[in-house]
Amino acid sequence: NASGPESLDYEVVESAAYREDQAKRGRWHYRSYITLKWIYALLIGVGTGFSAFFINIAVENFAGWKFEATFIIMKHSYFLAFLIYAMFNAALVFSSVYIVTQFAPAAAGSGIPEIKGYLNGIDTPGILLFRTLVGKILGSIGSVGGGLALGKEGPLVHTGACIASILGQGGTTKYYVNWSWLSVFKNDRDRRDLVTCGCAAGVSAAFRSPVGGVLFALEEVTSWWRSQLLWRVFFTSAVVAVVVRSAMGWCTHGNCGHFGSGGFIIWDISGGQEDYSFYELVPMAMVGVVGGLLGALFNQLTLWLSKWRRNVLHKRGARVKIIEAVLVSLLTSVLSFGLPLLTKCRPCPDPEKYPDIVCPRPSKHYGNHVNFHCATDHEYNDLATIFFNTQDDAIRNLFSTRTQHEYSATSLIMFLSMFYSLAVITYGTAVPAGQFVPGIMIGATYGRLIGMLIVNLSQKDNIDEGTYALLGAASFLGGSMRMTVSLCVIMVEITNNLKLLPLIMLVLLTSKAVGDAFNSGFYESHARLRQIPILESRPQRYMRNRTARDASSSTKVVQFARIAQVGEIVCTLRTVQHNGFPVIDHLQSGETVVIGLILRSHLLVLLQHKADFQHSPLPGGPHAYRYDVREFAKPVSSKGISVHDISLTTEEMGMYIDLEPFVNPTPYMVSEDMSLSKVYNLFRQLGLRHVCVVPRPSSVVGVITRKDLLSEE
Amino acid sequence: NASGPESLDYEVVESAAYREDQAKRGRWHYRSYITLKWIYALLIGVGTGFSAFFINIAVENFAGWKFEATFIIMKHSYFLAFLIYAMFNAALVFSSVYIVTQFAPAAAGSGIPEIKGYLNGIDTPGILLFRTLVGKILGSIGSVGGGLALGKEGPLVHTGACIASILGQGGTTKYYVNWSWLSVFKNDRDRRDLVTCGCAAGVSAAFRSPVGGVLFALEEVTSWWRSQLLWRVFFTSAVVAVVVRSAMGWCTHGNCGHFGSGGFIIWDISGGQEDYSFYELVPMAMVGVVGGLLGALFNQLTLWLSKWRRNVLHKRGARVKIIEAVLVSLLTSVLSFGLPLLTKCRPCPDPEKYPDIVCPRPSKHYGNHVNFHCATDHEYNDLATIFFNTQDDAIRNLFSTRTQHEYSATSLIMFLSMFYSLAVITYGTAVPAGQFVPGIMIGATYGRLIGMLIVNLSQKDNIDEGTYALLGAASFLGGSMRMTVSLCVIMVEITNNLKLLPLIMLVLLTSKAVGDAFNSGFYESHARLRQIPILESRPQRYMRNRTARDASSSTKVVQFARIAQVGEIVCTLRTVQHNGFPVIDHLQSGETVVIGLILRSHLLVLLQHKADFQHSPLPGGPHAYRYDVREFAKPVSSKGISVHDISLTTEEMGMYIDLEPFVNPTPYMVSEDMSLSKVYNLFRQLGLRHVCVVPRPSSVVGVITRKDLLSEE
Ligand SMILES: Nc1ncnc2c1ncn2[C@@H]1O[C@H](COP(=O)(O)OP(=O)(O)OP(=O)(O)O)[C@@H](O)[C@H]1O
Ligand SMILES: Nc1ncnc2c1ncn2[C@@H]1O[C@H](COP(=O)(O)OP(=O)(O)OP(=O)(O)O)[C@@H](O)[C@H]1O
Ligand SMILES: [Mg+2]
């Protein structure tokens, strides 16, 4: 438990040092602080945009080379081609899993549950380090380029968050790139805002969906929100959009190898269905229901598998993780190469009836109608079109409009079952893994299947299979991730078609409702599995009938006297795990009074510095505060000092320390019979770490109402 | 001050009665409560959708008849046509202002500042009544149909909120339509959620922009937000979209008179500019700057004018208000009819070069190139195209793409200055008034002007004036209302063009930044003017250096003893204006202890019921609680009982009452030296009404951390 996640301190510690610091700061300081925040928002946008661009170029080029080589060799030998293909994949996946397991264990998986936890107030060790960033970028190039059934979009959110956090502390802690003017952002509160920007930037870069990014940050990851922040997040997203667009503009001139035709999701379906009749709402709701069911099943299966992995497989160390990932890669290669081989090719559509369709696809191009293991040149392999392709192209093909009857139902069903299983198996291997793109693939496949059914049943011309594929994709994501507004906007932005908005909303509402009947959302349940204790926005029902006093553990409160003996402090810190301790003072009248709460981390800083030790157990004169507020700031994503790092002589142990200047004199307090649900609201809404439960007060010295809080201008 | 806005009580009063009530409620009760909330979301969506539809039909038909009649008579006499036109307008405006001043004074103006205040915790009297709803709907039909320079979109937000609130209490209080199962929503907290849904529904219906509606509610109006609420708001928006679409589908068959061709904003600009070169970012940023300047000026001018109106003009009573509105209407008629008369017509574009353009517009049609007071049949009047038209059509014409050189710069400048002045003058007359559409008109005009400049300077073909008009519109709204994300999404949804998203973002960011340099946003400053004390999300800087004790007024706290004499209570309530009073008890040991806070409204209920009066000044036995929690609920938008309504005999005055069962035993407390900015955060984030300032506690009986708040499953 000692290495488990730990809470963040968002509360302002209004200690004497802080107050002095605040008093010093003028208007100018405040201005520069605000300006800096905006500059950071800009930098985060630029950084995330370029990272996304880099990942995309790399992935597209690796995949491009792979398919090019495979297709060339295929002309001579299918077996050799398979070997090359499988080796290429395995090598990429191996490099990914190697980097992750050896250098950046925190980069495995999607990262979104951890970031969500971070913004909820829980720090998972290592999640925002520089090495995690590098591992995430390189790892997702390997795993996505290696053709695994996972996406690069989720990891980009994590990447954005890492960039934000690293920028926020002015470089990595490792290399002590540490300018004093940057350390304004060294507290958890400011860092939280930056990380929010980073998340939005990640989504914005992943899908080229700036508004979707803002909404994703708002709906899915953050727990607190302020309207100032909204504006800054929006700005970051806009910057990302501009950066990505410029970078892509540079690539259109063929500067980026295979990148340029694929990459960077925009699956334009503007040619599709514009309108819908009312009876179509029934099959569309059906798509939603199927999405809810399959999504909930997906969550459940990955959850079980992850549990098993955690408890059994991954306990055996990094070697097993590497072997596992490579085996999954081989399985993926076998299926994606082998299954199309077993399917019969289909004749190309009549070129007179469909003059627009190029069939089969010319080599070195991307598009529909892949000719793979076909007898003649006028045939195409529909399974290969989606299975033996990069995921981006496969989705484009599934979404493609005005290509009715391109796929046979058997191919789609076979693909659906195989890919679904692969996606379930792949999630949880020790590589960076996003769930968006596989989700879209799965959803698009059954969506298109349902669409084919409707086309056959209704015999109407204006029904488009591609539109159903889009709705299917939305429904699966809705059923698995349970987002609504943000997903809706992302789907609209990536398909560039606003007309379908109401339909997407309908499908999302259905699939979320169906999914919610079974289990909780993907990120939530995986956060729970990883023991990231995220607090929901609403208290549990049982909390209404419990009081704060019942809730706080029944043992005695561990507290310190104002002038405490150093040895006693060290001893207490060694024996209990708590992170906050009330500090008590005795008045001359003999009564006790609580003068505040002191944090373990602050105590440790004091013990390490030793500068405030004194020989007498009496309060000294007015203090000259040797400390800067910043010295108490904890570095990001690390445990800070531990009590075991502190070595003190016996003499020092016998000395005293006056804690008064260092306590937080005004922790939030609740009276002991407040219901736990009210305490919960306080805790959750303000992002607290400690709430002191106190007896009823003996008097009220004032009442603060709205009038007292209005600006005095 | 007694009739000024009053705070709402969002806090849970955990009185004995409440606890008993909670204990009674089972799982089933909770389920039905949730279901009911969803049913309400549905009903709000349907209600708002139909209201919007009704308003649109009415406005379009009135305007249609007006223009039809005017154009027919114009063939005979221009003077007669003007008379008819002006009379028609004046009659509509008169009916609007008459209804508003006589029956629903709260329906005047935009309503958004008040709703914003409501969701921030401030109740403006009368703002959510049934009569306000009716006044708002009828009034905005009159004022918009009457051609004033204001829109129907802002009032729709208010309409949606009213519908939500009225549904929420199961009908109007006036007619006592009051089913007991509906009264679950009679507390301020639930009502707040419903009103949020209503706001989103309003925007969604006004612009047919469901996602924009959700974001508007989130960014501009609400102050608290929970993710559950997001989903419900999203659902409401989707319902509105479906309702509006179905209703419009019914109208395409000519069932709705003039409605069908115009109405319901969707200004499709899909033919416009798809791409932009980098140098264009400069003129676009310029559009943003101009928008910021003009928007800030607009805010300032309307503010001054409103102040003057409030202090001078509108003090003279309803008659003056009516006369004022009719005069403004006459002025509008004169300008919109007269100015086009003075402009010279322009020859129609060469039909060979532009075969798509129909010029002049055939009669009974809507579109560009209005023939108005032209010498020949192959001419059109560009000023009449925008000025002598409904606003929706005018905007469509301003946004219209591929119609380069349609407008002369002089016409646009003349229109801009005239319309800007009209918009400034009109806002603040006693009619329902939205600022969206006039803002779009103004912005589109100067946007198009700048676009024309760029077209002339660059001589490039792919630059489109319509696109600049759109950006101009965004910039003006951004500069005046200072919204970002929601405005961006609304603009994209109403123009149905996603490609322009980054440009709109850029323009909005610039214009908001420029505007913020001068003054605060439109709604905020008007809320301040109306003395709606909205609390910003962030504390003021000076609050860091003040303590809670300093902030609470220096006079003694007015408090009650647990067993208080009725006469004393009445006397206190009469002499002070406070709304919350601490209640003190004396322990046997002689110490005092604060047992809670009692609200004025609850005291008044007790005084009115008289059931709990007792003769002895000692606490009675265990109480049989005669009260239901609901009896303490205040009806919406009314002051509830006043202390002057209560009549008590002298004997009753001498009796006692035990307040203990009725107090809120757990008000939020802060210790006296907490900085005011921390108190502010507590107050604002939790939506409180009272915070008790208490001395430091003498001991801590427990510490609550995250672990204690995690679910116990
Ligand atoms: N000073 C204290 N004295 C007594 N009990 C405490 C004290 N601080 C915390 N506790 C109790 O100990 C339990 C765990 O405390 P701990 O401080 O480890 O918090 P936590 O929930 O793990 O969060 P964190 O991430 O801050 O460690 C809680 O149930 C809490 O009520
Ligand atoms: N019980 C009380 N005893 C003494 N002073 C009080 C008490 N309640 C409020 N005050 C003070 O009186 C002033 C105004 O109080 P009031 O109760 O009218 O609140 P308000 O801000 O107007 O909000 P509301 O809308 O609830 O009336 C505040 O400055 C507050 O500090
Ligand atoms: Mg702990």
Ligand SMILES: [Mg+2]
């Ligand atoms: Mg008051």
